Amino acid sequence: MTTVETQERTTSAAHDGDTGTALRFITCGSVDDGKSTLIGRLLVDSKAVLQDQLAGVQRGGTHDLALLTDGLSAEREQGITIDVAYRYFSTAKRKFIIGDAPGHEQYTRNMVTAASSADAAVVLVDATKLPWAKNANAAEPAELLLQTRRHTLLAHLLRVQSIVFAVNKLDAVDDATGAFERISAALRAFAEAAGVQVTAIVPISALEGWNVAEKRADWCGYTGPGLLELLESLPVTAPDQAVPFAFPVQWVEKFSSSSDTSQGRRVFWGRVGSGQVEAGQAVEILPGGQTATVAQVLDHARQPGPVGAGRSAGIVLDREVDVSRGDWLLAPGVVEPVRELKATIAWLDDEPLVAGRVYWALQGHRWVKAKVQRVTGRIHIGTLETEAADRLEANAIGEVVLALQQPLAVLPYAQSRSLGALVLVDTASHRTAGAVLAKA
Numbered sequence: 001m002t003t004v005e006t007q008e009r010t011t012s013a014a015h016d017g018d019t020g021t022a023l024r025f026i027t028c029g030s031v032d033d034g035k036s037t038l039i040g041r042l043l044v045d046s047k048a049v050l051q052d053q054l055a056g057v058q059r060g061g062t063h064d065l066a067l068l069t070d071g072l073s074a075e076r077e078q079g080i081t082i083d084v085a086y087r088y089f090s091t092a093k094r095k096f097i098i099g100d101a102p103g104h105e106q107y108t109r110n111m112v113t114a115a116s117s118a119d120a121a122v123v124l125v126d127a128t129k130l131p132w133a134k135n136a137n138a139a140e141p142a143e144l145l146l147q148t149r150r151h152t153l154l155a156h157l158l159r160v161q162s163i164v165f166a167v168n169k170l171d172a173v174d175d176a177t178g179a180f181e182r183i184s185a186a187l188r189a190f191a192e193a194a195g196v197q198v199t200a201i202v203p204i205s206a207l208e209g210w211n212v213a214e215k216r217a218d219w220c221g222y223t224g225p226g227l228l229e230l231l232e233s234l235p236v237t238a239p240d241q242a243v244p245f246a247f248p249v250q251w252v253e254k255f256s257s258s259s260d261t262s263q264g265r266r267v268f269w270g271r272v273g274s275g276q277v278e279a280g281q282a283v284e285i286l287p288g289g290q291t292a293t294v295a296q297v298l299d300h301a302r303q304p305g306p307v308g309a310g311r312s313a314g315i316v317l318d319r320e321v322d323v324s325r326g327d328w329l330l331a332p333g334v335v336e337p338v339r340e341l342k343a344t345i346a347w348l349d350d351e352p353l354v355a356g357r358v359y360w361a362l363q364g365h366r367w368v369k370a371k372v373q374r375v376t377g378r379i380h381i382g383t384l385e386t387e388a389a390d391r392l393e394a395n396a397i398g399e400v401v402l403a404l405q406q407p408l409a410v411l412p413y414a415q416s417r418s419l420g421a422l423v424l425v426d427t428a429s430h431r432t433a434g435a436v437l438a439k440a
Contacts, residue, residue: 028114029147130183240274246274293318
């Protein structure tokens with residue numbers, strides 16, 4: 001996954017915020033929990049797979065549904081998911097964009113990429129892996145796998161709006177009802193301790209199709225909707241309309257010949273990160289610090305009119321100022337640029353994060369050097385407690401302080417996705433090293 005792909009997906013368009021819009025969701029969780037099989041089941045049951053495709057994944061008289069999403073040859077050979085595989089399907093009620101995120105810990109960076117633009121996350125839990133059967137005390141919940149906890153925490157940190165737990169493979173256990181009760185108790189206890197708002201916990205069998213597209217009545221004591229019915233009702237992520245205007249400049253169109261749209265001035269194109277832009281409003285250019293007034297706003301079809309968060313826009317200013325790719329147009333005086341940044345970070349590189357290291361930091365389309373001043377703590381995935389640490393190993397989640405070579409306009413990620421998200425990139429290998437979420 002390239003750095004540019006990661007950042008583009010991190011700041012990709014938000015949606016309209018209603019159930020009539022396509023829902024973008026991911027499946028995640030631990031290795032072999034059945035994520036690819038679930039997606040295959042959804043594709044088959046929604047008639048999104050042709051008969052020749054279905055015949056191509058037949059193994060020993062049955063269909064290996066996971067092969068419908070494993071696109072890389074290495075994935076098919078090893079039987080694992082490495083990269084994020086996106087698939088599209090629809091029902092009579094809705095369209096869906098679904099991403100199959102890898103379960104292996106070493107591919108956490110790909111899961112983060114997929115989650116950063118998702119409206120919902122379906123976290124699968126394999127009932128056969130948990131020691132529920134060894135526990136004679138029904139009141140004591142089962143212990144969750146670390147990768148289940150890690151993926152849930154990452155989805156929560158990345159502000160994925162709806163988190164659904166799908167307890168899978170309950171058809172393969174003797175006491176499905178007891179297993180579902182104990183696993184549900186463990187999930188609720190974990191979510192409460194982590195501050196995660198859970199949308200639903202659904203018992204399923206991806207292999208058999210139970211409670212996926214078709215509701216299996218009176219199974220495991222569950223009376224709620226099936227998984228697909230639930231997904232049809234979930235909201236998409238609302239754009240950051242209430243946040244002050246922020247616009248990362250992606251491309252500068254030089255002196256368009258179309259005088260009726262740009263009045264002969266340069267047009268600054270990009271995607272509105274937050275707020276809204278319309279003619280007549282004042283903007284501040286960072287890092288230059290100049291101010292100007294918006295003379296005209298063009299939408300993606302070059303039609304004039306206001307454009308809100310999550311939509312592409314071309315902005316024409318009332319005067320010529322120095323603006324280049326990577327600059328930001330912002331509401332004046334709202335955000336004070338900073339050179340020191342406190343943040344939560346998901347560390348994705350194989351090389352540990354230690355104080356003193358220097359990386360490239362990418363915010364929007366702007367690159368600046370960032371030095372790790374100190375690592376202030378690490379979140380223990382098992383206990384959820386923040387423990388003292390002076391370094392972060394691969395796939396750890398921790399707290400850091402960064403010193404920026406040039407000031408950036410930053411808001412907490414909880415307030416603004418566009419101004420609160422950065423990506424750290426190794427200066428030598430150019431690999432994405434960390435996902436940075438600014439704190440207050």
